[in-house]
Amino acid sequence: MAEVLTAIDLTKLHISNDATTDAAAARNEAAWAWYASIGSPKLFVAPLVGYSEPAFRVLCRTLGAQCCSTPMIDAAGYAASPRYRAEYAFSGGAADRPLTAQLGGSDPAALARAAALVAATGHCDAVELNMGCPQRCAKKTGSGAFLMEDPARAVACIKAMRAALDAHNAGRPAGAPKVACVVKIRCFDDVARTLALAAALERAGAEMLTVHGRTRHAGGGRRTAAQLANWDWIRAVKERAGIPVISNGNVRHAADVAACFEATGADGVMSGVGCLRRPHAVFTARAVSSRRDVAAMYCDAAAATSATPRQVHAHLVGKLALTSAAALRRAPDLRALLGALDTAHPWATTGTTPAALAKIFRDLPDDGGDDDRASDDEHGTPVDDGCGGWQKVWRDKRF
Numbered sequence: 001m002a003e004v005l006t007a008i009d010l011t012k013l014h015i016s017n018d019a020t021t022d023a024a025a026a027r028n029e030a031a032w033a034w035y036a037s038i039g040s041p042k043l044f045v046a047p048l049v050g051y052s053e054p055a056f057r058v059l060c061r062t063l064g065a066q067c068c069s070t071p072m073i074d075a076a077g078y079a080a081s082p083r084y085r086a087e088y089a090f091s092g093g094a095a096d097r098p099l100t101a102q103l104g105g106s107d108p109a110a111l112a113r114a115a116a117l118v119a120a121t122g123h124c125d126a127v128e129l130n131m132g133c134p135q136r137c138a139k140k141t142g143s144g145a146f147l148m149e150d151p152a153r154a155v156a157c158i159k160a161m162r163a164a165l166d167a168h169n170a171g172r173p174a175g176a177p178k179v180a181c182v183v184k185i186r187c188f189d190d191v192a193r194t195l196a197l198a199a200a201l202e203r204a205g206a207e208m209l210t211v212h213g214r215t216r217h218a219g220g221g222r223r224t225a226a227q228l229a230n231w232d233w234i235r236a237v238k239e240r241a242g243i244p245v246i247s248n249g250n251v252r253h254a255a256d257v258a259a260c261f262e263a264t265g266a267d268g269v270m271s272g273v274g275c276l277r278r279p280h281a282v283f284t285a286r287a288v289s290s291r292r293d294v295a296a297m298y299c300d301a302a303a304a305t306s307a308t309p310r311q312v313h314a315h316l317v318g319k320l321a322l323t324s325a326a327a328l329r330r331a332p333d334l335r336a337l338l339g340a341l342d343t344a345h346p347w348a349t350t351g352t353t354p355a356a357l358a359k360i361f362r363d364l365p366d367d368g369g370d371d372d373r374a375s376d377d378e379h380g381t382p383v384d385d386g387c388g389g390w391q392k393v394w395r396d397k398r399f
Contacts, residue, residue, distance in 0.1 A: 024203075024242065027205075027242075028242035028243055030207070031180070031207035031208065031242075031243040031244065032243070032244065034178050034180045034207055034208075035207075035208060035244045035267070037177065037178065038067065038097075038098035038125050038126075038177075039066065039098065040267075041066035041067035041098060041268055042066060042261075042267070042268050042269065043064060043065050043066045043067070043257065043268065043269060043271075043282075043283060044065065044066070044067045044068070044069070044210075044246055044248075044268050044269065044270035044271070045057060045060045045065045045067070045068040045069060045270070045271065045272075045275065046069060046248060046270050046271060046272030046273075047069035047070060047071055047072050047100075047102040047128070047130070047184070047272075048071060048272055048273070048276070049071045049072055050071065050314055051071070051276060051314060051315070051320070052068065052069055052070060052071050053071065053305075053307060053311050054089075054090070054091045054092035054096055054301075054305040054307070055298060055301040055302040055304075055305045055307040055311065055312070055315075056279075056298065056301070056315060057092055057096050057099070058092050058095050058096055058301040058304065058305060059279060059294070059297055059298045059301045060275065060279050060283055061095065061096070062286060062297060062301070063279050063280050063282075063283035063284070063285060063286050063288075063294075063297075064283035064284055064285030064286065065279075065283045066098075066268075067098045067099070067100065067125075067268070068096065068099055068100070069099070069100040069101075069102050069128065070088065070099070070100070070101045070102055070124075071088075071102070072102050072103070072104040072130050072133060073088055073101060073102060073103055073104065073114070073118075074103075074104055074105065075103040075104060075105035075107070075110045075111045075113075075114035075115075076105055076107060076110040076114075078103070078114040078117060078118070079110050079113035079114040079117065080110075085117065088101075089306075090121055090123030090124070091305040091306050092305050095304075096123075096305075097123075097125060098125040098126070099123065099124045099125055099126075100124065100125065100126040100127070100128050100182060101118045101124040101126070101127050101128065102127075102128040102129075102130050102184070103115065103118070103127060103128065103129060103130060103161075104130040104133060104138065104143050104144060105130075105141065105143050105157075106141055106142045106143040106147050106150075106153055106157065107157075108153075108156045108157045108159070108160035108161075109160065111129065111157050111160055111161050112160040112161055112163065112164040113164070115127045115161045115164045115165055115168075115181070116164040116165070116167070116168055119164075119165055119168040119169075119179040120168065122176075124179060125177060125178075125179060125180065126179060126180040126181070126182045126207075126208065127161060127165060127179060127180075127181060127182070128182045128183060128184055128210075129147075129154075129157055129158060129161060129181075129182075129183045129184070129206075130143065130144050130184060131144065131145060131147050131148055131154060131183060131184060131185040131186070132144060132145050132184045132185060132186050132210075132212050132248075133145055134146075134186070134216045134217070134218070145185075145186045145216035146216070148185060148186065148188070148197060148216065151196075151197055151200055154197070154200075154201065155200050155201065155203075155204045158181065158183060158201055158204040158205050158206050159204045159205055161181050161205075162181040162204065162205030162206075163205075165179050165180070165181050180207040180208060181205055181206060181207055182206060182207055182208040182209070182210070183201050183206045183208075183209055183210070184209075184210040184211075184212065184248070185197065185198065185201070185209065185210070185211055185212070186211075186212045186213075186214055186215060186216055186218075187211065187212070187213055187214065187215055187230065187233045187234075188215065189215055191233055191236050194211075194233060194236070194237060195236060195237060195240055198211070198237050198240070198241060199240065199241075202241060202242060202243055206243065207243055207244075208243055208244045208245075208246065209237065209241055209243060209244070209245050209246070210245075210246040210247075210248055210270060211233070211234045211237050211238075211245060211246070211247060211248065211266075212229065212248040212249050213229030213230045213231055213233050213234045213247065213248065213249040213250070214227055214228075214229050214230070214249055215227070228249075228250055229248070229249025229250045230249075231247065231249075231250070231260060231263040231264050232263075234247045234249075234264040234266060235263065235264045235265055235266075238264055238265050238266050238267075239265070244267040244268070245264075245266050245267055246266055246267060246268040246269070246270050247260050247261075247264045247266035247268070247269050247270065248269075248270040248271075248272065250274070251269055251270070251271040251274045251275070251282060252271070252274035252275070252278070252281065252282065253281050253282060254281065254282060254283075254284045256274070256282075257269050257271075257282065273320070276315075276320045276322075277291075277320055277321065277322065278291065278294075278322075279294065279322075280294050291322060291323060291324050291327070292323070292324070292327060292361050292362075292364050293361070293362070294322050295316060295322045295323045295361045296357075296358045296359075296361035296362045297358075298312075298315055298316070298322055299312070299354045299355070299357045299358035299361065300354070300355075300358050302354040303353070303354035303355045303358070307354065308344075309340075309341040309342075309343055309345070309346070309347055309350050310341065310342060310343060310344060312341050312354060312357070313338065313341035313342045313343075316338050316341070316357075317338050317339065317341070317342070323338075323361075327364065331360075331364060334357075334360055334361075334364075337350075337351065337352050337357070337360075338357075340352075
């Protein structure tokens with residue numbers, strides 16, 4: 001098979017049966033050994049720009065998530081700028097492992113340099129190539145989901161990252177954990193084309209594959225409602241892959257997690273936007289009585305991880321906030337405190353601290369839990385923690 005693949009001939013690729021060869025078997029065995037070494041996680045938190053910072057990751061782990069991702073990190077910026085690298089401090093410590101650091105970019109050399117630098121921090125277990133972002137910023141650089149249209153470059157990127165990580169792993173101290181090369185993709189409308197791309201990335205050295213069951217055209221973030229993720233597409237990838245496959249899309253409740261495992265046969269299930277407002281509905285290892293308790297737990301994590309005021313503001317204010325708008329309307333003083341957090345200035349200028357906010361949330365009067373189940377925004381989005389309102393919520397384009 002030709003080494004260089006084009007977007008045109010990708011649909012014509014025969015999916016090689018090289019899993020029967022010794023080299024492929026050894027490759028796959030090493031991938032599964034790495035996956036086992038990090039505990040064979042089943043519940044994942046997706047990379048979310050502006051949201052999946054250390055405090056939110058630690059909160060989700062407290063609730064039952066087993067593996068988390070950083071927000072997407074620009075590979076070129078990380079490779080070139082110490083100041084940019086400082087913006088991505090791994091402040092979660094041992095409580096924030098296993099951890100995947102996700103890189104965005106389309107330049108193999110920059111991705112290799114960034115992968116080596118991230119691995120050298122000693123704070124992550126995998127470095128992931130972002131091939132899922134559908135935003136305009138990715139289109140400009142041919143990265144994210146737009147990299148799927150250039151499979152030759154995508155393969156070159158994975159090979160470069162894998163070589164850099166292999167070099168890091170070869171030089172690591174005895175007993176130090178391996179850092180794997182992994183990738184996150186979307187799907188094409190043509191299943192055969194998706195399968196060919198997944199197989200090419202696996203052969204190039206990817207050791208785990210996360211599949212978001214939407215096309216690039218379905219958008220992302222608040223536009224995920226435009227099209228439900230297609231779990232059949234993910235199952236098709238899982239059935240042919242020789243490495244761990246993680247399913248992403250359509251997960252807002254624990255019932256969705258169970259349904260996704262059954263429908264896809266995936267090794268793990270990832271939740272992104274679906275877990276932002278109610279992570280305790282997706283990750284259920286720890287019982288909580290209301291969203292106010294979750295907000296307090298988040299503030300505890302923010303204090304422990306040195307989260308900035310603006311990071312805390314992102315999680316406590318707005319349509320994707322952990323807090324209930326109804327609860328904040330009943331607590332105008334708290335609402336004013338939270339509004340002051342939308343600043344680049346330090347905590348000393350805000351009039352509060354994460355620890356103080358945690359206490360305020362815990363001291364809010366009990367209202368019978370209606371802030372957790374009621375429609376809690378001005379437009380009355382139906383939310384049913386028993387999963388009855390799932391389709392209405394997911395199809396609401398405001399989310």
